[in-house]
Amino acid sequence: MNLNELTIKQAHEGLVKKNFSSVELTQACLDQIKKTDKKIHSFILITKKEALEQAKKVDKKIAQNEQIKVLEGIPAGIKDLLCAEGIKTTACSKILENFIPPYDCTVIKKLKENGLIILGKQNCDEFAMGSSTENSAFGPTCNPWDLERVPGGTSGGPAAAVAANESIYSIGTDTGGSIRQPTAFCGIIGLKPTYGRVSRSGIIAYVSSFEQTGPITKTVEDAAIVLNAIAGNDKLDSTTSPKDVPDYTLNLNKDIKGIKIGLPREFFEQKELDPKIKESIYEALKVFEKLGAKIEEMSLPMTKYAIAAYYIIAKAEASANLARYDAIRYGEIKNQKLVLSEVEGSKIKNLSDYYLTARESGFGDEVKRSIMMGTYTLSAGYYDAYYLKATKIRTLIKQEYDKAFEKYDALICPVSPILPFKIGEKVEDPLTMYLVDAFTAPVNLAGLPSLTVPCGKIKMEKRAKEYIIGNGESLPTAFQIIGKHFDEETILRVGHNYEKAKKTQK
Ligand code: GLN
Numbered sequence: 367m368n369l370n371e372l373t374i375k376q377a378h379e380g381l382v383k384k385n386f387s388s389v390e391l392t393q394a395c396l397d398q399i400k401k402t403d404k405k406i407h408s409f410i411l412i413t414k415k416e417a418l419e420q421a422k423k424v425d426k427k428i429a430q431n432e433q434i435k436v437l438e439g440i441p442a443g444i445k446d447l448l449c450a451e452g453i454k455t456t457a458c459s460k461i462l463e464n465f466i467p468p469y470d471c472t473v474i475k476k477l478k479e480n481g482l483i484i485l486g487k488q489n490c491d492e493f494a495m496g497s498s499t500e501n502s503a504f505g506p507t508c509n510p511w512d513l514e515r516v517p518g519g520t521s522g523g524p525a526a527a528v529a530a531n532e533s534i535y536s537i538g539t540d541t542g543g544s545i546r547q548p549t550a551f552c553g554i555i556g557l558k559p560t561y562g563r564v565s566r567s568g569i570i571a572y573v574s575s576f577e578q579t580g581p582i583t584k585t586v587e588d589a590a591i592v593l594n595a596i597a598g599n600d601k602l603d604s605t606t607s608p609k610d611v612p613d614y615t616l617n618l619n620k621d622i623k624g625i626k627i628g629l630p631r632e633f634f635e636q637k638e639l640d641p642k643i644k645e646s647i648y649e650a651l652k653v654f655e656k657l658g659a660k661i662e663e664m665s666l667p668m669t670k671y672a673i674a675a676y677y678i679i680a681k682a683e684a685s686a687n688l689a690r691y692d693a694i695r696y697g698e699i700k701n702q703k704l705v706l707s708e709v710e711g712s713k714i715k716n717l718s719d720y721y722l723t724a725r726e727s728g729f730g731d732e733v734k735r736s737i738m739m740g741t742y743t744l745s746a747g748y749y750d751a752y753y754l755k756a757t758k759i760r761t762l763i764k765q766e767y768d769k770a771f772e773k774y775d776a777l778i779c780p781v782s783p784i785l786p787f788k789i790g791e792k793v794e795d796p797l798t799m800y801l802v803d804a805f806t807a808p809v810n811l812a813g814l815p816s817l818t819v820p821c822g823k824i825k826m827e828k829r830a831k832e833y834i835i836g837n838g839e840s841l842p843t844a845f846q847i848i849g850k851h852f853d854e855e856t857i858l859r860v861g862h863n864y865e866k867a868k869k870t871q872k
Contacts, residue, residue, distance in 0.1 A: 367387055368394055368398075368531070369390060369391045369394035369395075370391075370394040370395045370397070370398045370531045370532070370534070371531045371601050372391075372534065372585070373534070373584045373585050373587070373588050374436065374437065374440055374534055374583065374587075374588040374591050375436075375585070375587055375588060375591065376497070377391055377439075377440050377516045377534055377586070377608060378434075378436045378437075378438075378440065379583075380696065381428060381434065381439050381440075381475075382425075382428075383723050384428065387421070387425045387428070388405055388421035388422075388424040388428070388438075388439030388440075388483065388709065389421045389422055389425055389452045389522075391421070391439065391440070391441060391534075392418055392420075392421040392439075392441045392483055392485070393418070393606050395441045395485055395531075395532060395533055395534065395608070396412070396414055396417070396485065396604060397570055398420075398530070398531055399412060399485065399486075399527075399532045399799030402510070402530050402834050403527075403532060405508060405513055405802060405834065406507060406508050406510055406513070406517075406526050406527070406530055406532070406834060407489060407505060407506065407507050407508060407523075408443065408488055408507055408522075408523040408524070408526045408527035408530070408532055408533075409443065409485070409486045409487065409488055409523065409527065409532070410446055410456070410458065410486075410487055410488065410489050410490055410502075410504045410523070411446070411453070411486045411487040412452055412485065412486040413453060413484050413485065413486045413487075413626035414485075414486075416484060417441060417483050417484060417485050417486075420482075420484070420777060421439060421441070421483050422482045424438055424439035424481060424483070428795045434481060435480050436480075436504060436591055437477065437480040437481055437482065437591065437592070437595055438480065438481025438533050438803030439481055439483060440482075440483060440535070441483040441484075441485045441533060441534055441560065442482060442483065442485065442533050442534060442535045442536060442705070443484075443486060443487075443488045443523070443524055443527045443528075443533035443535075443536040444474065444486075444487055444488060444524075444536070444537050444538065445487075445488050445490050445521050445523065445524050445535075445536065445537060445538045445539055446458055446487040446488060446489065446490055446523070447490060447493075447539055447569055447570045448471050448473060448474055448537060448539075448568070448569050448570075448579070449467035449469065449470065449471045449474070449485070449568045449569065449570070450467060450470055450471070450474050450484065450556060450845060451467060451468065451469050451470045451486070452466060452467075453466070453467070453487065454466050454487070455487065455570070456466050456487075456503075456504075457490075457494070457570045458491065458492045458493075458501075458502040458503055458504055458509045459492045459493055459503050459691075459728065459729065459730070459733065460491050460727070460728045460729075460730075461691045461693055461696075461724070461725070461728030461729055462504045462570075462691070462697065463503070464676050464697030465696040466695040466697065467568070468742075469568060470568065471565075471567060471568025471569050472565035472567040472568055472600045472602055472603065473537060473551070473564060473565060473568075473569065473579050473596045474568070475568075476565075476595055476596050477537070477595055477596065480595045480709025480806050481688055485532075485533050486701065488521075488523030488524045488527055488533075489502050489504060489505075489506075489507045489522060489523030489587075490502060490519065490520045490521055490522060490523055490524075490538075490544075491519045491522070491544075491726065491732070492729070492730045492732065492733050493519040493528045493570065493684070493688065493733055493736075493847065494539055494541055494544055494570075494572045494577070494675050495520070495551050495573050495684065495732045495733055495736055496519045496520050496732055496799065497518065497519045497520070497543065497544075497547060497799050497800075497802045497803055498516035498518065498519045498522065498655050498787075498789075498792065498802075499517055499519040499521075499523065499548070500516060500520070500789060501519070501520075501524025501706060501731075501733075501793075502523075502729055503730055506522075506638050506789055507522040507523045507526050508526070508789065509526060509551060509552065509716075509839075509841075510526050510529050510530040510552065510833065510834035510836075511529075511552070511553065511786070511830070511833055511834075511835060511836045511837045511841050511842060512786070512826070512830035512831075512832075512833050512838070512841065513830070513831070513832040513834070514609045514785055514788055514789060514831060514832070515551075515786040515787060515788055515789065515830075515861070516551065516787060516788075516789055516832065516839070517529075517548055517551055517786070518543060518547040518549075518550065518551030518552065518782070518786065519547070519548055520539075520541075520544040520548075520782075521536070521538030521539065521544045521545050521548050521549075521556075521557065521859075522541070522548045522551075522583060523536075524537065524538040524548070525538065525545075525548035525549050525552040525554060525556065525582055526548075526549065526552055526583050526783040527766045528552070528554050528583065529552035529553055529554050529573060529835060530834050530835055531663060531835075531854070534582060534584075535582060535584070535588055535592055536581075536582040536583075537579060537580075537581065537582065537596075538579070538580060538581075538582045538690075539569060539577055539578065539580070540558035540577065540578055540579075540580060540806075540810070541572050541573045541576045541577040541680065542573075542576065542676055542680060542803045542806055542807040542810050543781070543782075543790070543802075543803045543806025543807060543809075543810070544582050545557065545558050545582060546558055546629045546806050546816060546817075546818040546846055547628065547782050547783050547802070547803070547806055547819070548582075549818040549820075549844070550781035550782055550818050550820070550842070550843070550844035550846075551782070551785075551786040551841075551842070552842065553820045553823075553835075553836075553844070553870045554580070554582065554583065554584055554820065555581075555588070555818060555819060555820070556580065556581070556583075556585055556589075556727075556817070556818040557580045557581050557583075557589045557590050557593060557815070557816075557818075557854070557857075557858075558578055558580050558809065558810075558815060558816050558817075559578050559580050559593060559597065559815050559823060559854055560578070560607075560813060560814060560849075560851050560852045560853075560854065561575075561576070561578055561605070561810075561813035562605050562606055562607040562813070562852075563578065563598075563607065563815070563852065564578055564579045564580065564593075564596050564597055564606070564855065565579075565596075565598070565600035565602065565603040565606050566579070566603050566605065566606075567576070567600055567603040569570035569600035571687040572680070572684055572687060573679065573680045573683045573687075574605075574683055574685070574687065575679070575683060576676075576679070576680065576683075576810040576811070576813075577810075578693075579596065579796075580592075580593070581593055581594075581596075581783045582626050585818070585865065586618070586817070586858055586861040587615060587618055587679075587862060588867050589817070589858065589861075590614035590615045590618060590858050590862075591598060591614075591615060593614050593854060593858075594611070594613060594614050594615065597614075597854075598611045611853055612855055612865045614854060614855060614858055615798045617855055617859050618858060618859055618862040619862070620859055621657065621658065621863065622654070622657050622658060622859065622860055622863045623657070623658030624658060624659075624660065625658075625660065625775045625860065626659075626660050626662070626773065627654060627659050627660065627661045627662070627774060627775065627776050627777065627778055627858075627860075628661075628662055628663075628664040628770060628773070628774035628776075628777045628778075628804050629651075629661060629662065629663050629664065629667040629685045629777070629778060629779065630664060630665065630669065630770075630777055630779050631664065631665050631666075632661055632665065632666050632667065632669035632670065633666075633779035633780055633805055634647075634663075634779065634780070635667065636783060636804065636805075638783040638784070638801065638804070639727065639780060639783045640784050640785060641746060642785075642843070643780050643782070643783070643784075643785065643824070644780070646821050646822045646824060646843040646845075647778070647779075647780060647821060647843075647845045649821065649822065650778075650821040650822070650845055650864065651725075651764055651778070653851050653864055653868060653871070654778075654860075654864065655755050656867065657863055657864070659860075661778075662774075664770060664773075664774065664845060666766055666767070666768075666770065666808075667766070667844065668759070668762050668766045668808075669808055671759045671762075671763070672759075672763060672804070672807050672811055673800060673801065673804050673807055674756070674759075674760040675755075675757075675763070675783075675811060676754040676758035676803065676808075676810065676811055677735035677739075677759065677800055678739075678743050678752050678753060678755075679753070679756050679760060679811075680736075680740075680854050681736045681737075681739040681740035681743065682735065682740040682743050682744050682752075682753050682756075683740070684733075684736040684740050685736065685737045685738075685739075685740025685741045685744065685792070686740070686744075688729075688733065688736075688767060691725065691728065691729075692720075692721050692724060693698075693720070693721075693724030693725070693728055694720075694724075694726070694749075694789070695820055696817075699754040701833065703827075704828075705750070709788075717759070726737055727736050729868050732743055732779060732796065733836060735796060740750065743756075747773075747803060750868055759811075760811045763808055763811045763812055764811065764812045764813065766775075766812075766834065767808075767814060767848075769810040771850045775849075775850075775856055775860075776848070776849050776856055776857055776860050777848040778845050778846070779806060779845065779846060779848070780805050780844075780848055780849075781806060781807060781818050781844050781846045781848070782802060782805065782806070782827075783801075783802070783804060783805065783846065784802065785824060785841045785843065786841055792854045793809075805846070805848070811849055813851065814848055814849060814850070815848070815850075815851075815852070815853065815854045815857060816846045816847065816848045816849065816851045816857065817846060817849075817854075817857045817858065817860075817861045818843045818844050818845075818846050819844060819845060819846070819847060819861045819864060819865065820842050820843070821840055821843055821844055821845055821864075822842075822843055823836070823840035823841065824840055824841055824842075824843050826839060827840055827841060847861055
């Protein structure tokens, strides 16, 4: 096995036993990036020098027999939405193409305290708006299972990189599905924590009341390890909870006999759901039954309103959050046809002209669409009809989940109604693209934690022309395990038990 193929746990054990060094591990990831990333395009910036320097420091500690933390010396990729001191952070937008943050966001700060090695910044949809990573100003990421297909989005870069063994783990964000859907499309693990579990401070904001940062990993255990490092109260984010952070790895191996799992009918009966995905999840449920879980169909009737409510609230918050980008603060736009007013023929006569020109050329289509939609639904006369109504639906959805969790320990349902689609297939049709989030967005409205777990492969009708992983004949499928507020422990335990059982089945 190549070093870059290791999990966090395995890599840590290897480092401690001095089987290999952090420099060798980091170099293995960098070599893989060199080999595969021209085709996948997971990374928009590779910080090779910094990564190797950091790895050397960890190796020195190991050589001196100092204890190292479990994430220490393990190379990771970071979605380009998280500010990292001195490293260009663009949100994959032209308007931020020259922004170098003067500080680390809390998540990076915490990861650095745990010995993070940053391989680089990873591709995503511009300002995390999209579901396929096609909205990046720097070009799309390709799915390593079939390079003609999308890796999902918006954390498509982070997910594709882990799937293709370019980074040992990645950090993504999930506002309406952006960790869970790409990890499902790439056949790996993704965890969206409870709203308030992980600090949002220093992460470029899209929908402040929905988004959470979380791990993208090869195993459930690795997700628990990363969550341990990034979770917790932060005085820089008043929405973080003061609740204690348990050790999420502690109870992973506890069995799940008698655990009550609900299957929300509205998800499984949705007509857009690919029957092959449904079948694969029913197969997975057999494993859960064998493990002693009690599985039962149940109903969440408000589900059908979730997508409409989600997009109204999301775009409203986006229009406010993106008002700050004026191409003056956060770095100028390069190569922009912004001619100073002194120049003859310039259309820019005043500051307002400058803003208009800068925002016109600095934002991509989906971002402009979001700002327009959001401004509309927040405007006088429409606020009550759209925004206010959507927030009421959000409350009803949350109450419906709260009620369900009086009876169930976890819910299992599909992540995406469809398998990874072809690049270009949906990008011109925003409404169809929004519907891809039908099973993920409700969870953000309710602020719940949810874990993507792969559950097999589905044969494609036509062989992939080019691929990096798999055999070009199939695509991964997955389910999500939704948990109670702040009960990441249970969903991780349920996921880990399934993963273990599947492994012994093989
Ligand atoms: N597709 C959704 C949106 O554009 C979700 C994106 C995300 O989770 N960041 O809002």
